Amino acid sequence: MATAISVKELHKIYASGHHALKGINLDVQAQDFFALLGPNGAGKSTIIGIISTLVRQTSGSVTVFGNNVATHVYETKLDFGVVPQEVNFSPFEKVADIVMTQAGYYGLPRSLARERTEKYLRQLGLWEKRDNRSRMLSGGMKRRLMIARALVHEPRLLILDEPTAGVDIELRRSMWDFLQKINESGTTIILTTHYLEEAENLCRNIAIIDDGKIIENTSMKSLLNKLESETLIFDTCDEIFTHSFLGTVRGVIRILDTHTFEIDIGPDYDINQIFSCLNGMNIKVKSVRSKVNRLEQFFLSRVKSS
Amino acid sequence: MLIGHKYIAFETIVIKELRRFSRIWIQTLVPPAITIGLYFLIFGNLIGSRIGSMDGFTYMEFIVPGLIMMAVIQNSYANVVSSFFSQKFQRSIEEILVSPIPNYVILAGFIAGGISRGLAVGAIVILMSFAFTTFSIHSWIVTILVVLLTATAFSLAGFINALYANNFDDISIIPTFVLTPLIYLGGVFYSVDLLPTAGRLVSSFNPIFYMVSAFRYGILGTSDANILWSILMLMVLVFLLFLVCIALLRKGIGLRH
Numbered sequence: 212m213a214t215a216i217s218v219k220e221l222h223k224i225y226a227s228g229h230h231a232l233k234g235i236n237l238d239v240q241a242q243d244f245f246a247l248l249g250p251n252g253a254g255k256s257t258i259i260g261i262i263s264t265l266v267r268q269t270s271g272s273v274t275v276f277g278n279n280v281a282t283h284v285y286e287t288k289l290d291f292g293v294v295p296q297e298v299n300f301s302p303f304e305k306v307a308d309i310v311m312t313q314a315g316y317y318g319l320p321r322s323l324a325r326e327r328t329e330k331y332l333r334q335l336g337l338w339e340k341r342d343n344r345s346r347m348l349s350g351g352m353k354r355r356l357m358i359a360r361a362l363v364h365e366p367r368l369l370i371l372d373e374p375t376a377g378v379d380i381e382l383r384r385s386m387w388d389f390l391q392k393i394n395e396s397g398t399t400i401i402l403t404t405h406y407l408e409e410a411e412n413l414c415r416n417i418a419i420i421d422d423g424k425i426i427e428n429t430s431m432k433s434l435l436n437k438l439e440s441e442t443l444i445f446d447t448c449d450e451i452f453t454h455s456f457l458g459t460v461r462g463v464i465r466i467l468d469t470h471t472f473e474i475d476i477g478p479d480y481d482i483n484q485i486f487s488c489l490n491g492m493n494i495k496v497k498s499v500r501s502k503v504n505r506l507e508q509f510f511l512s513r514v515k516s517s
Numbered sequence: 518m519l520i521g522h523k524y525i526a527f528e529t530i531v532i533k534e535l536r537r538f539s540r541i542w543i544q545t546l547v548p549p550a551i552t553i554g555l556y557f558l559i560f561g562n563l564i565g566s567r568i569g570s571m572d573g574f575t576y577m578e579f580i581v582p583g584l585i586m587m588a589v590i591q592n593s594y595a596n597v598v599s600s601f602f603s604q605k606f607q608r609s610i611e612e613i614l615v616s617p618i619p620n621y622v623i624l625a626g627f628i629a630g631g632i633s634r635g636l637a638v639g640a641i642v643i644l645m646s647f648a649f650t651t652f653s654i655h656s657w658i659v660t661i662l663v664v665l666l667t668a669t670a671f672s673l674a675g676f677i678n679a680l681y682a683n684n685f686d687d688i689s690i691i692p693t694f695v696l697t698p699l700i701y702l703g704g705v706f707y708s709v710d711l712l713p714t715a716g717r718l719v720s721s722f723n724p725i726f727y728m729v730s731a732f733r734y735g736i737l738g739t740s741d742a743n744i745l746w747s748i749l750m751l752m753v754l755v756f757l758l759f760l761v762c763i764a765l766l767r768k769g770i771g772l773r774h
Contacts, residue, residue, distance in 0.1 A: 225774060263615050266774045285518055288617035299608035303540070315529025316616035318522025360612070 213241040215399040221271035231257040233423040246414035291368040292361030302346035317364040331359035351382040442502035448495040530626025577650045582733040583705030593635030593668040597675035620766040631672030660735030666751040673758035680771040
């Protein structure tokens with residue numbers, strides 16, 4: 212499969228002297244759904260800025276579908292669309308005009324621009340708002356408008372810098388569905404987010420950046436397998452008789468109340484033994500859930516150790 | 518980018534610019550019309566009638582070309598500096614910067630917007646002047662050439678100002694402390710022949726003096742400066758400003774970190 216993005220030995224030193232990127236190496240395969248995670252100030256937006264040509268690299272190289280962003284500017288820019296972290300359209304323009312104008316910047320003829328504008332505004336649930344000034348939109352609508360604008364020239368690569376920040380959960384999930392469909396249709400997606408649940412649900416591969424360096428770059432599955440321990444919470448239908456229960460199950464158990472307990476388990480732990488034990492005591496399990504998001508758990512431990 | 522695509526991108530920027538200054542016409546078109554109207558009324562009509570003739574024309578006739586030029590200069594500059602800086606401030610300029618439009622097309626789009634507003638206000642001033650005086654055009658070619666070159670030069674200058682501006686104060690400093698004195702001392706209201714030798718020497722370093730003189734020649738057929746020299750100087754100025762703008766865009770000054 213072709214490489215969508217290849218970053219080699221990328222350094223960025225800002226005029227202030229801040230060394231934001233310290234030799235980043237990163238490859239993203241075409242059609243991947245890739246998460247770029249890191250704490251605030253880690254360098255995520257700087258990488259996205261360099262790929263989208265808004266930030267100039269100090270050294271190293273970035274290629275998008277084989278074209279160097281520094282030397283093949285035109286070819287590169289046709290291949291990607293960017294949804295920035297902050298709203299960056301004029302608040303005084305109408306919704307449809309914002310998307311139409313962006314289409315014009317890519318040289319799309321007016322009839323095609325109109326067709327694409329309608330297509331993406333409808334897909335993102337904004338068609339009814341097409342004649343509204345953008346300042347009248349809610350926060351979630353503004354985010355969706357930026358996605359429509361980034362897609363109007365139908366790029367092969369979509370870069371999303373925290374696209375669901377400040378968006379309510381219902382809307383966030385509908386955006387996830389939309390992004391998954393876009394990805395399934397062949398568009399490579401790079402996502403930065405603070406919602407680790409979002410990255411875990413959507414992305415197949417992941418890189419974690421901290422202090423300008425990549426500290427983890429692997430598939431989501433193998434990353435989660437590296438978790439040394441996880442805490443599961445069991446909700447039961449029947450009351451737990453504390454003392455008899457504690458002695459029969461292997462592992463560190465904490466009783467939270469008469470119907471809830473949590474247990475720390477390692478990667479090789481056989482969860483069936485808990486069910487067998489509970490079954491033997493005629494205790495029915497109502498639900499089992501992870502105490503914290505697994506990726507979040509890994510992310511925190513990895514960033515802390517780095 | 519294919520030529521056809523570049524044209525669509527250029528047209529898109531121009532339409533956006535026209536839409537912007539038309540939408541806020543009460544800020545962009547009305548105030549200069551009122552200001553220049555007051556100049557006509559006070560300097561041209563009330564005081565001008567007591568001044569008598571200047572270079573063989575009534576004072577009102579004499580100041581009309583200068584006032585048109587003043588409107589063109591101020592508005593072409595103001596349009597580009599305010600529009601481009603606003604887009605920088607709102608970060609909507611990133612829409613253009615991430616797209617594949619070449620720098621010279623971006624520049625041409627904003628400059629066309631500046632020229633359009635300069636000419637729109639200039640046309641309003643011409644219409645207003647007919648309420649106070651009548652005049653015919655001495656040389657259409659010189660008039661059109663000079664007004665276009667002047668509007669282009671000040672649109673380019675406004676663009677440079679916008680690139681370097683970091684806040685709204687930065688876009689008002691140049692118009693207030695540089696442009697206004699140069700315009701007022703550029704022979705809009707008087708002939709430099711009235712000045713002492715030292716005053717004439719100082720005026721010869723003021724580019725607006727040549728613009729006003731050449732434009733006055735185009736309309737009235739009289740000028741304080743050599744026409745060919747003035748037009749040549751204007752062309753050189755436009756060319757140099759264009760090169761500076763392109764170099765700044767290429768370096769990403771004020772736009773890319």
